Amino acid sequence: MSEISESLAEAGQGALAGTAAERHAGSHGDGHTHESHCLNCGTALIGSHCHACGQAAHVHRTLGAFFHDLLHGVFHFEGKIWRTLPLLVWRPGRLTREYVDGKRASYVSPIALFLFFVFLMFAVFHATESHDESAGGDRVIQINSSLESVEEDLDxxxxxxAEAVAKGAPTAKLDADIKDKEEALETLHDFENSGVKETLGATGARSDIPQVDKALKTFRENPDLAVYKLQTYAYKFSWALIPISVPFLWLLFPFSRRFHLYDHTVFVTYSLSFMTLLIIAAMLAGAFGAGWVWMALIFVPPIHMFRQLRETYRVSRFGALWRTWTLLWFAGAALLIFFILIMAQTGG
Structure with a gap:
C-alpha cells in the first residue's frame, strides 16, 4: 500500500512540476521538460537526478509516462523485480549479503517484496478457493449456530x-437460502460425527494469559469460525512474522560480532518472501489440477534455507546444515506464536 501512496504522490508532484515548468523552461513537443534547476527544491542540476533531493531532472508530461510511473511505483518495474526474483529463488544468500553490504539500487527492498507477495498470496487464495459467493459471511454465522437452530431455519x-410455489411467486432467493442452510447443516453434522469437538473439549487446554485462553476457547467451541478469522486477520498481521522470527535466527549466532540484528532482519524478510512465493505457486498449481505439487514443494524450504544461510553468513557446509535443521524447528515455533497471536486478537 505504501507504493500505491507513493505513486499517487508522484502524480501530484508531477502536476505541480508541470506548473513550475511553464514558469521556467517550458516543455518541448516530446512531452519532456529540460531544466537547469530542480523543479522540486531549486538546486542547480548536475546530472540526471538532483543531488539534493533525488528528484529526476526531467519531468515527463505524457500519458504514457504517467502509466509508466504507475507501473514503476506499484510493481517496481524497470528491471528491479527481474533482477531480484532470480536471486531470491536460486541465490538467496547472495541477494541477502549484497543488500546488507549496501548494494541496493539493483534490488527490490526486502520489506517491499514481502508485503507485495503477501498481498498477492491472499489475492490468489481468494481467487482460487472454491466457495459460493452468495453465501459470504452468513455461512460463518450459520456454522457458529447450533445444529438445532439450523434445522429449524431449514424447515x-x-x-x-412451499407457500411461494402455491402462490406462483418466485423462489430463487429461497432456493439459495435453502442451499446455504443445507450445506451448513452438512458441515455441522460432519463436525459432530468427526469427534473433534469431543477431543477439544476433553483436553480442556487453558492458558494463564487471558487473551490466549480466550483464543483457545474460541477454537474449541468453533474451529470453522476460528479458521475463517485466521484467514481474515493473517493478512493484516503478516508483518508480525518478521519480529517474531528474528530472535530465533539470532540464537543461531549468539553474541556474534560479525552479524547484527539488521543482518538477521534482512535474512528473515527475504526468506519469508520466498516462502510466500512458494505458497502462491502451490495454490496456482492446485487450481490447475496439479495438487501433487504441494508434496514436491515440501522439500524446497530446507534447501532454500541451507543455501541462504551458507552464502549470507559464509559458514561451512556442516555449519549451514545444523543451522538449517534448527531453523526448521524455529520456523515452526514462530508460526505457532503467530497463530496464537492472531487467535488471541480475534478470540471471543
Whole structure:
C-alpha cells in the first residue's frame, strides 16, 4: 500500500512540476521538460537526478509516462523485480549479503517484496478457493449456530418455499437460502460425527494469559469460525512474522560480532518472501489440477534455507546444515506464536 501512496504522490508532484515548468523552461513537443534547476527544491542540476533531493531532472508530461510511473511505483518495474526474483529463488544468500553490504539500487527492498507477495498470496487464495459467493459471511454465522437452530431455519425456509410455489411467486432467493442452510447443516453434522469437538473439549487446554485462553476457547467451541478469522486477520498481521522470527535466527549466532540484528532482519524478510512465493505457486498449481505439487514443494524450504544461510553468513557446509535443521524447528515455533497471536486478537 505504501507504493500505491507513493505513486499517487508522484502524480501530484508531477502536476505541480508541470506548473513550475511553464514558469521556467517550458516543455518541448516530446512531452519532456529540460531544466537547469530542480523543479522540486531549486538546486542547480548536475546530472540526471538532483543531488539534493533525488528528484529526476526531467519531468515527463505524457500519458504514457504517467502509466509508466504507475507501473514503476506499484510493481517496481524497470528491471528491479527481474533482477531480484532470480536471486531470491536460486541465490538467496547472495541477494541477502549484497543488500546488507549496501548494494541496493539493483534490488527490490526486502520489506517491499514481502508485503507485495503477501498481498498477492491472499489475492490468489481468494481467487482460487472454491466457495459460493452468495453465501459470504452468513455461512460463518450459520456454522457458529447450533445444529438445532439450523434445522429449524431449514424447515421454516422449506415451508416458505412451499407457500411461494402455491402462490406462483418466485423462489430463487429461497432456493439459495435453502442451499446455504443445507450445506451448513452438512458441515455441522460432519463436525459432530468427526469427534473433534469431543477431543477439544476433553483436553480442556487453558492458558494463564487471558487473551490466549480466550483464543483457545474460541477454537474449541468453533474451529470453522476460528479458521475463517485466521484467514481474515493473517493478512493484516503478516508483518508480525518478521519480529517474531528474528530472535530465533539470532540464537543461531549468539553474541556474534560479525552479524547484527539488521543482518538477521534482512535474512528473515527475504526468506519469508520466498516462502510466500512458494505458497502462491502451490495454490496456482492446485487450481490447475496439479495438487501433487504441494508434496514436491515440501522439500524446497530446507534447501532454500541451507543455501541462504551458507552464502549470507559464509559458514561451512556442516555449519549451514545444523543451522538449517534448527531453523526448521524455529520456523515452526514462530508460526505457532503467530497463530496464537492472531487467535488471541480475534478470540471471543
Amino acid at each position: 421454516r425456509l422449506k415451508s416458505e418455499r
